[in-house]
Amino acid sequence: MELTGAQILMTILKEEGVDTIFGFPGGAVIDLYDELIRSDLRHILVRHEQGAVHAADGYARASGKVGVCLVTSGPGATNTVTGIATAYMDSIPLVIITGQVPTQLIGNDAFQEVDIVGITRPCTKHNYLVNHVEDLARILKEAFHIAHSGRPGPVLVDIPKNIGVAKTDYQPITEVKIKSYNPTYHPNTKQLKKALNLLKAAQRPLIFSGGGVILSKASDELADLAHRLKIPVTSSLMGLGAFPGSDPLWLGMLGMHGTYRANMAVSQCDLMVAVGVRFDDRVTGKTDCFASGAKIIHIDIDPTSIRKNIPVTVPVVGDCRSSLTELNRMIVEEGIQADETTRRGWLDQIVFWRDEHKLAYEQKETIKPQFVIEKLYELTRGQAIVTTEVGQNQMWAAQFYHFDRPQQFITSGGLGTMGFGLPAAIGAQVAFPEKMVVDIAGDGSIQMNIQEMATAVQYNLPVKVVILNNRCLGMVRQWQELFYDKRYAHTILEHAPDFVKLAEAFGARGLRASHPDEVEATLAEGLETKGPVIMEFIVASEECVYPMVPAGKAITDMLLV
């Protein structure tokens, strides 16, 4: 069948099960858009290309599907870079289609030409420049395959303008084979046996789970392992929700702003089962002191994650879900059970740590940000999909909203991208129009992609933005307070827009609460409103996130409230 490049693109998007794409048009993609409006694909027109990528990312994180965006060449392409790097750091499957100047102009500094393949090489899982229309179908198929298989990640496909209109014979590709790309899904049985032996011998085991558990949809298998062997569970920021926040074995997050009991448990465990994690420095603190008394089993699909930062006793390369399934099967087969009496001492110790230092704050005259999140948790019955911006708002969301299911908490972990939360919420809302989606935001971050309110209004996506307005770049201010003798270099936001009026100007609803006794009513009203809403909470500006492990210190060196 003779098709144009643009038609091939639409055909393959359909084949790949894509129903929605996020994008922003321009000269280099005008032919692709011209074909797009003739297809039944849904297109969400964002207001900035960074918003398109974050929205596709939020869509992917909430649904587990590949997120797709379409942008033009030059500035359209460069505007995607932060979004791509965000997805890359958190291993989110995206396919980003960028327009490019016609092939014969490449290299000429043509109008709106930029070497986006060169620019994004270090922050994509892979990327392509399409030189011939005959290659387009294969490249697109490979792009989807690479994006969602193995350790997922963003893949960029740069399509020159003339490729969109060039014609070629199109033959559907049923199977994608890339000879140098074969991720290991099934773990090595010998390694699992070794892991099993360590599990048998452990007195004080601990599970440390991460984003990989969510990406591989392994939370049931994780819970199975934890419950069967009575192993307490902590997780990275990226792993929140994979293990229920309401489970008695749950310790809370670990690391720089982890709970006291989680960090103590890490330091005292004799076996750590690390699943789908990469031992980020925000998790480990000083690596020499991290789980230094423990043997470590590390399960991950990406061999480069293993032994990158932390020495590991038993590496298991494999998909988290297949590996845990297999491990659980072996545990059942061998009739291994947790010895109640020996385990009791360890679990009691953890209860002791829990009671020694709980996450705490004092609600006085001004609204405490933590209080807002606790109330939000109550009013949404813990069921909302929560996205965050970056900074204190993000950490408080992680600490005070207890996530019970995977894909419920959507945050930029690895890159820590301010401005992520609102477009990501839009993407999540597109994936789940009926669900409550809330962006927990800071007054600084929200201004980075506030233009996407227009997108939310245009498509009637009822996202709820909760701004914890502390009139500062709170997390940086916190560092300055604690480690820079309170020299607040450019972290106080002396001027802010009137967020209520701003919401209204976008055609959304705006609400504000300045006193603690208004918090609940404001939240209730905002959450009940049908369309998009900004709720602004004027919160205490000097509140800090605790516990805090100063960068580079052992994770037991916690500053506590």
Add this chain to the structure above:
Amino acid sequence: MNSNKHTLTMLVDNEPGVLSRVVGLFSGRGFNIDSLCVAETLDPKVSRVTIVTQANKPLLEQIEKQLRKLINVVKLRDMSDDRAVRREMALICVHARPENRDEILRLVNLFRAKVIDVASNYYTIEASGDADKMTALIGLLKPMGIKKIARTGTVALYREPKRGI
């Protein structure tokens, strides 16, 4: 050979941008490159890249894993030990004063090198061998005055089995 020096060779897709993926990985992750050689193989779709790098064991493991992760790297092998042969080549332009000419030619013979260009005051020598041999030859020629030098990186091949030898 310095035990921290490693010769890695890989077969990669012979496509634009692939070398920059490999090199970008080294620079982006702070790995170092001592030398680099690239050329097409018998199969024009495949190139062989040889990189000499310095790394301790855990770092080497990380470098190898990262390289294997690149979609365009088809195969990777550590060629650092005796199971491989390694060679590099140098073109050395040395000052050939009348009183030094014999000594230069003697060294050229000894090192199984060749004089490939003779100018009024200079000889250009072509030499190949392993890294140690190159260093030794250059060291011996230096006192006579090396005007310029061009060295390749290392190339390497795995030895085939020697049954019955």
